[in-house]
Amino acid sequence: MSLLASGTGEALSFPILTALVLVPLIGAIATLFTTARRPEITKMVALFSSVVTGGMSLWLLASFETGDAGFQFVSKHEWIQSWGIGWHLGVDGISLFLVVLTGVLFPLAIVGCDPHHDEKPYLAWILMLEAGVMGSFLSLDLVLFFLFFEIVLVPMYFLIGRWGYDQRVYAATKFFLYTMVGSAFMLVGIVTTALLASDQLGGVTFDLVEIAEGANFAASTGRWLFFAFAIAFAVKVPLFPLHTWLPDAHTQAPTAGSVILAGVLLKLGTYGLVRFGVYLFPEAAVWSRELFLTLAVIGILWGAIAATMQTDLKRLVAYSSVAHLGFIVLGTFAFTTEAISGGVMQMVNHGVSTGALFLLVGMIYERRHTRAIAELKGLQKVAPIFAAAFMVVMLSSIGVPGLNGFVGEFLVLIGSFSTARWWVVIGTVGVILAALYLLWAYQRVFHGEPDEANSSFRELRLREGAVLLPFIGLIVFCGLYPKPMLDRIEPSVKVLLERVEERTGFQTSTGDHSHGDMHGDSDDESHGESHDESDNEKGEG
C-alpha cells in the first residue's frame, strides 16, 4: 500500500532529480559570470543549461517505469537533521509530466522570447525559476517543497517587474504579495502538520511520504491543516475569488514570463492540491469537496465570462486560464481516477496550449506594440500561417477533440460526473463559453480587412515557427494519442484514490453502474453519511 514501496528500490547511480534542480541553478550562476559584451555567449550558456535540463527530463520520461505507482528515481538525503527536514526528491505519474513540461517549456521560452534589454539577468532569473519549479514538482519533503514553492516568486517578481509592460511593478508586487499571503498559511500548516504527526511517527519529520503513510489526523485538525495548505494552492491555481492577481501578472509579464506563469507556475497550485492536499488530508479534502467543486465551477464560468469582456488580448488569455484551471480543480475534488488523471493531463495540456497562446500574443505585441483587441484587425489576411498557428492553439484551448485541450477537459468532466454530477452539468457550460470568447477574439483580431496599421503585420518567421512547432506537435499528439501519458499517470492516481477511499470511505470509483441513473443526489448523500461515520471514528481515536 505504501506509495514508497516500489520506488526506493530504484538503483540509480546518477541522481537525476537532483541534477534537474541543480543544472538550471548552475546555469543561472554561470550566466551571471558571462560578459555582458557578448550576449550571444550568455544566451548560449543559458540555452545550454536549459536544454540539458530538458534533455534530462525527457530521459526521465523515457526511463520512467510505466505502471509503477510509487515514487521513482528517489533521492533522499539528510539536510536539516535537527528539524527533520530532508532533501527528498521523487517523481511519480502525477509529477512526471509536469517535470517534463517544465523541462521542455523553458528552452522554448528562452528561444522564443526576446527580453530586449538586460539579457544577462533576465536569463539568470529564468533559469533560477526553472530550478525552483523543478524543485517544487519533485519535492517530497514539505519544507523543501515550500522552499521551492516560495522561492519561485523571486525570479518571477523580477521577470515581471523588470521586463514587463507599463503596469509591471503593480502587477509584480501584487503577484508576489498575493501568493505570499497564501504561503503564509501554508507554512504554518506545514509546521503544524509535522509537529502533530510527530507523536505518531516518534519524531519530527517533514517527509511527505512518512507523514502521509504514518500519521492520521483527527478530523477537525486535518481540516484546519488542509485549509492552511489549500489557501496557498487556491491562490496559486488561482481559484475564484482569489484569482485577480493573475490577469495583472499575466498581462504585464514579458512573454516568457507569461508562458512560464501559465505553463507551469499555475500548476504548482493544482499539483499542490493533489500532492499535498488530497494525499495528506484525504478526509478533509473529501469533507470540503463541495466547497472546492463550487468554487471551481464558479471559476470556470466567471473566468470565461470575464474573458469574454476583456479588451486586452493577453488579459483575455489570462482569464481563460482561470476558467481552465477551474476544470482541474473540479477534477481533483471529484475523486475518481478518470477525473484526477484528466486533471493531471489538463495541467500539462493547459501548459502547452496556453503557453503557446501567450507566445503568439507576445509575437503580436512584438509586431504591433499593442495588445488591445480593438487595434488589431484582419491579421489572417496578411499573415495566414501565423493565423493558422494561432487557430490550432486556440482550438486546443477551446477543447476541440483531437487536440490536447479536449482530453484533459473531457476526462475531468466525465470522471467527475459520477461523483459531482450537478457541478459538471454547470461546469460544462464553460466549454460553450470558451468557444465564445476565443472565437470572438479571433474574429476581431484576425478576421476582417486589415487596416493600415495592421497591413504590414509580419508573417511568422522561421525561428518563431520553430518554437511553435513543438507546441503544435504536442497539441496534436497529446490530443490523438494520450495513452502513453495516461498509462503513466493512472497508477499513481489510483493509489492515491485507494488511499482516499480507505481513509474516508468515499466511493471513488465510477465502476458501479447498476444504479447509474438520474438520481445522483442519493449517491452523494450516502457518501456524506459514510464519511461522517469515519469522522466519528477518528474523533474518538
Add this chain to the structure above:
Amino acid sequence: MNPLLSAATPTTTWYLVLAAVLFGIGAVGVLVRRNPLVMFMCIELMLNAVNLSFVALAKRLGDIGGQTTVFFVMVVAAAEVVVGLGIIVSIMRRRPGATADDIAALKG
C-alpha cells in the same frame, strides 16, 4: 497627640508609598516639561524615588544589597547626567533655546 499620630510609626510601606508618589511626579514631569534639562531633572527624581524604595526595602529585608544597589544607581545617574548634558550642550550650541518639542524633525 491624636491617636493616629501616636500609633503611627512610619513603616516601610510609607516609604514605598512616598517613593511611588515621587516616582509618579517625576514621570509626570517628563511628560509635561519641555525644557530638556528639566526633563532630565525629572528623570533624576524618578531614580531617586527608586533609590528611596531600595533603601527602605533594604532595611525591611535586613539586606545590605539594597543599599549597595543604590550606590551603583547613583553612579549610573551621574554618568547619565554627564552624557545627557553633553548631548544637550551639543544640541543647544546649534539651536539655542530649543525645547524638546522643537526637536522633532524626525517623525512619521
Add this chain to the structure above:
Amino acid sequence: MPPIDYPAIDWLAVSPMIVVLVGALVLLVVGSLTRMWPRSLYALVTVAVVVPAVILEMVLWNRVGHEGPVSIVDDALSIDRLTLFAWIGITVAVGLVALSTSEYLRREELDGPETYAMYLAAAIGAMVMASANDFVVMFLGLETLSIALYVLAASHRRRAESQESGLKYFVLGGFASAFFLYGIALLYGSTGTTNLSGMGEFLRGQVFLDGDDAMLLAGLALLLVGLGFKIAAVPFHFWTPDVYQGAPTPTTSFMASIGKFAAFAAMLRVLLVALPTRADDWRPVVWVMAIASVVIGSILAVAQTDVKRMLAYSSISHAGFILIGVEAAGHSGDTAGLPSALLYLMLYSVLVVGTFTVISLVSRTGDGRTDLASFRGLSKERPALALAMTVFLFAQAGMPVTSGFIAKFGVIKAAADNQSYAVAIVAMVASVIAAVLYLRIMISMWLSDAETGDETREKVAVPFTSAIVILAAVIFTIVAGVFPGWLIDASRDALAVVR
C-alpha cells in the same frame, strides 16, 4: 574586622570581556596619544580585538559543553551557552560593524579611535547584559550599553538629525531605565535578592497568598517596560524609528544587531531564570507585545519613504517575531522557544548589519540620502551592491534559501509546538505586509526608471572594508539559509542555562 572574602574569579570565563575591554582601552589611550592612524587601522584593530574574543568564546563554548554551565563572580554572571551564543553574536557583530564604520567615518570626516572604543565598551555592556545573573549587574550592563549608544547616536556632529536622535534616545532611554530600575526594586522587595537564579529559586519555593504577589507582579510589569523598550517592542517602540533614522547608519546597525541581541538575551534570562514560575502572568503580555509588534511594525513600515525608517519599523516587526519565540519559551517544558529566539537573533544580527552597511554606502556623503529615491538606479550603478541588498531584503522578508527563512521557520515552529497557531498565522500574514516595504526598496533599486537629476548625484562608492562586511553577510545569509543545521544545533545547546 573580618577580612573580606573576595570571590574567586574564573578568569577564562571572563576573558572575552577582558579582551574587549583591553582593546577598548588600548584604542582609547594609544589612539588619543598618537597621531591619526592610517586608514582603516582603527577598525582593523577592533577586528583584531574581536577575533581573539570570539576564539575564547568558542573555547568556552566547548568547555561549557564538557563541564556544564557555571555561574561566576559570586553568582553575578552566568557562563552558559545562552551567554556564549549571545557573546559570539555580539562580538562578531561588533567586528562587522567596526569594519563597516571605517570608511563611513572617513567619508563623514569623523575618523578617530573614540567610536571604536565606544563600540567595544558598549559591547562589554551588551555582553554583561547577556550573561548577567544579577539585576544590578544587568542594569549596569544595560546602562553601559545604553549610554554608549546615546553617545554614538548623537555622534554625527554635522547632522542635526543625529543629535536629535541622541537626545530622544537619551530621554526615553532614561525614562525607561527608571521604570526598569523601579521594577528591580519592587522585585527585590518581594524576594529579598537581586540575583536572578536566587530569585528563581526563591519563587519556586514560595507560595503566595492572595495579593501577596502584587508587588512582585508590579515589579515584573515595570521590568517588562524596561526590557520592552530596549528590544523595541510595541508599545515601547516609539523611539525606534526616529533614533534609527537619525543616528549614524553604522550606529543604527549596532543598535539593531548588538543592542537587540543583548536586550533579548537579558529578557530571556530574566523571564526564564528569575521568573519562570510567573510565566502564566508574563506570557500573555509577551503574546500581546509580539502580535502588536509584528502587525504594527509591518503596517507602519509600509507607510514610510525613508529606507532607514522603514527598516527601523521592520526591526520592530522582527522583534515581534523573536518575542514569539520568547512567548513559546514561557510554556512549561518547552524546548523550542529559546533556541528559536536565539537563532533568530543570530541570523538577524548579521542580516541587519549587512543591510545597514549597504544603506550607509547609499546614504552618500552626509549620511542623509536614505530615502527611497536614493536607491533608484542602484542596480545600474552598482549591480553587485544592489544584488547584495536584494539578498538581505529577501532574507528579511523570510524568503527561503536565506537565513531569514530559517529564522522565521524556527519561531513559527516554536509557536506551533505550543499550539500558538494564532500567533503563527498573524505573524506570517504580517510578514507579508512587511514584504511590501522590502519590495518597495527593491522596486527603487531595480524597477524604477531614472529621473532627472539622478545622473548628477554623487556616485555610490563601495570601499573595500564595507565590501568585505557585505560579502560576509551575504555569504552567511545564504549559507545559513541552505545549511542551517549547525546553527540550529548550537542554538538548541543553549537550552541548558544556569537556573
Add this chain to the structure above:
Amino acid sequence: MELVVFVLAAAMILVGAIGVIVRSNPVHAALSLVLTLFGIAVLFVAQEAHFLAAVQVIVYAGAIVVLFLFVIMLLGVDRTEDIKIEPFRVQRPLAAVVGLGVVGLVVASVSASRDAIGTGTGAGLDIPTVTGDNDSNIRQIARSVFTDYVAAFELTSVLLVVAVVGTVMLTRRIKSGKGRS
C-alpha cells in the same frame, strides 16, 4: 520622632518634586531638585543608610545639581518656559493618567502585599543586620561591593569610561575643513 522626621522629609521631597515640575524657570527647578534630594538624604539616614545619605548630599545635591546649573548657565537656557501652554492637547490628560495610574497601581500593589515584604530570603542574609552595631554601615557596603557586587563594581569603571569618552566625543568642537588627517 520618626514620624515627625518622615513627615518633614516627605514634605521636603514632595514640595521639591512639585517645584521641579511646576517652576517655569529651570534654575528654580534645579533648586527645587536640591530640596528633594536633601529630603531623600534625610530619609536615608532614617533608614540607616548613613553612607548613602552622605553620598546623596555630596554627589547628588552637590555635584549633579551643580552640573545642571552649570549647563543652564553655560547655554543660557534659563529663560522661563510657559508651562501654562501645552501644545499637545492630549499630553496633560495622558500625563494625569500616567501619573495617577503609576502611583495608584504601585501603591495598591505595595499595600496589597505589604505583609509579604521581608519574607524574602535575601542573598545578603549572612551579612549582619543593618542596625547591628558590630559593623558600620560603610563597612557593610564596602564588603558587599567587593564580594557580591564586585562584578557590578568593576563594570562601573567601564560605565564611567563610556560616560567620559562619550562626553568628550559629543562636545568636542568640529574641526572645519578636511578633518584631522
Add this chain to the structure above:
Amino acid sequence: MLDLIWLVPALPLAGFVIILLFGRLLGEPKAGFLATAMVGGSFAVTAGVFFDLLSRPEAERAHVEKLFTWMPVGSLQVDLAFLADPLSITMALFVTGIGSLIHLYAIGYMHGDPKFSKFFLYLNLFVFSMLMLVLGENLLVTFLGWEGVGACSYFLISFWHTRESAATAGKKAFVTNRVGDWGVMMAMFLAFGAAGTLSYSGINHAAEEGIISGVTATAIGLMLFVGAAGKSAQLPLYVWLPDAMEGPTPVSALIHAATMVTAGVFLMTRVNPVLEVAYDWAPTIIAIVGVATALFAATIAVAQNDIKKVLAYSTVSQLGFMFLAVGSGAYVAAIFHMVTHAFFKALLFLGSGSVIHGMHHEQDMRKMGALRVLMPVTAFTFIIGWLAIAGVPPFAGFWSKDEILLYAFAESPILYAVGMVTALLTAYYMTRQVIMVFFGEARWNDHSEEHGAHGDFKPHESPVVMLIPLVVLAGLSVVGGAMQLPFSKDLHFLEEWLHPVVEFGEADIKGTWAYDNKYVLLGVAVVVALVGIAVSVAVYARKKIAAVEPKLLADGWYYDSAIARFMGGPGRKAFDGVAWVDRNVVDGAVNGVGRVVQVAGGTLRRGQTGAVRNYAAFIGVAVVALLVWFFVRGVVL
C-alpha cells in the same frame, strides 16, 4: 475489405496533410483534383466495404476496426476505432459520394480564388471529420468528428474572412453548435455513468438489457437531441444555419445541406435502442420539435429573396422532417429522407451556386429571372431538384417524405397535419424560387451597371466540372426513391439493409389506420404538392394572386434578431456586469486590503509625532496598562 475501413477517413486526411504541406506548390487546380481524388478514393473504398458487408449474412454485418486505444483511464476505455455496419456505411457512402461530386464542382466554382488550395484543405479535413463522425465506433470518436466538422464548418463559413458578415456567421455557427455539444457531452457522461462505456454497441446493448434505466435513457436521448438540435439546426438552435450561407456555395451544399447537418439525425439513429428505452414522451418531444422546426422554417422560406437563404431555410425545414421521423420511431425513414435530401438539396445548392457563379456572385433572386435560356443545364437539373423536394412523384423526395408522414400519422394525426402543411409550403416556396430564378422576365439587365467591372454583364453557363456533379445528382434525385418503395415489403431495400442497426420498422406500425390506408396518404401527398406548386405558379408566374411575403416572415419571425438583441443588450450587460464585479468587487477587495493597510499605516504614523514627550506619554500609558494587567492577575484574580 472490411479491415481497410480505416482507409476511408485516412485518404481525405492524407489529402489534408498533403495540401497543408504542399498546397501552395500544387496550386490551382492540382490541389483541387488531388482533394477530389482523395475523397473519390475514399468513396471507392467505402463502396468496397459496402459490397463486402452486403455479401455477408445479416448477423455479421458489423465490423469493428480498432486502430489504437485513445483514452484508457480507470474504467473509461475509449478506442480510436471504426465501426463498419450498414448505418455507418450508408452514411459514409453518401458522404464520400456527394463529397467527391462537390469537390469536383468546387474546382470550377473556386476558380481564380487566391485561397484555392486552402479551400480544398478545409474541404478534405471536413470530409475526414465527417467520416470520423459516421464511422466512429463510440460516442467519443463520433464526437471527435462532430467537433471536427463544426470546426471545419467554422473555417469554411468564414472562408472569406475579410467579410465581417462571414466571420460573424462562422463564429455564430461554432458557438451555437457548442451549445449543442454541451448536450452531447452530457449524454456521454450519462451513458458512461450508466453503461460504463462509450461504445455504441455497449450502450445499445446496455439499453436493450435494461441496464440503462428509463430515466437515464430519457436523459441521454434528450441530451443527444440537444446536441442534434445544434448540429442539425433545429429549434431553438437553428439560427446559425441561414447565416452559414456566407460560406462558398459548395460548402453550403456539402456541409450545410447534405452531410454535416444530418449528423444529428444520424446520431439519434445510432442510439435508437436507448430512445426505445426512454420514456414515451421523449421521442414525442423530438417529433414535436422536428415538425415545429419544419413548419417554422418553411414559413420563413416563403419570404426569402436570397437564393441560398431559401435553400437554407428549406434545409432546416427538411431536417425538421427527419427529426419528425426520428421522434416517430421511423429511423429508416429518417435515414431515407436524409439520403434523398442529400441528393436533391446538394443538387439545389450546387445549382444555385452555378447560378451565382453565372451571375457573378449575385444572390438576390429579385435580380434574376429567365435564366433557363442562358443556363440550360443548370436550369434543367435545378428543376429536377425542385420536383424532388416539392414531393412530386416519382422523384426521390416524394418517397422519403411520404414515408415520414406515414409514420407521423401513426404517431399522431396532428403531427401528420402539420407535416402536410409544411409539405405544401415547401412545394410553394420552391416553385417560387424556380420561377424567380429561371422563369419570368430577366431582371438582371436592369442592374448591369451594378456589376462594375463586368462591362457587358451577361449570365453564363458554368464550366463542365461544375455541371457533371449537377447531372449526376439530378440523376440520383430522380431514382433515389427506389431505395425504399412503399409498395411491397420486398422493395424496402433500405429497411432491410439497415435492419441490424434499426430494428424498428414498418412492422411496428402495422394495424394503425395510417398503415392500412397508406395509399390514401400517398395520394393526399401528391395532391398537396401539386396544390402548392399551382398556387405558387398562380402567384409568381401568372401573377393572379398577390404575393404574401410579410416582413415578419422575411425576418424569420424576428427570432434571430431577438436573440441578437438579447445577446447585444441584456446578455452583454450581464457579461459586462461580471467583468465589472471582477474588477471592482473581487479585485477591489484585494486592492482594498492593500489600501486598508496603507490607511492604517498612515493613521498610525500620526501617532509618531516626533515629540519625545508624546512618546514618553504613550510609553507611560502602556506602563499603566501593564500594571493594570499584572495588578488584576495578582490581586483581583
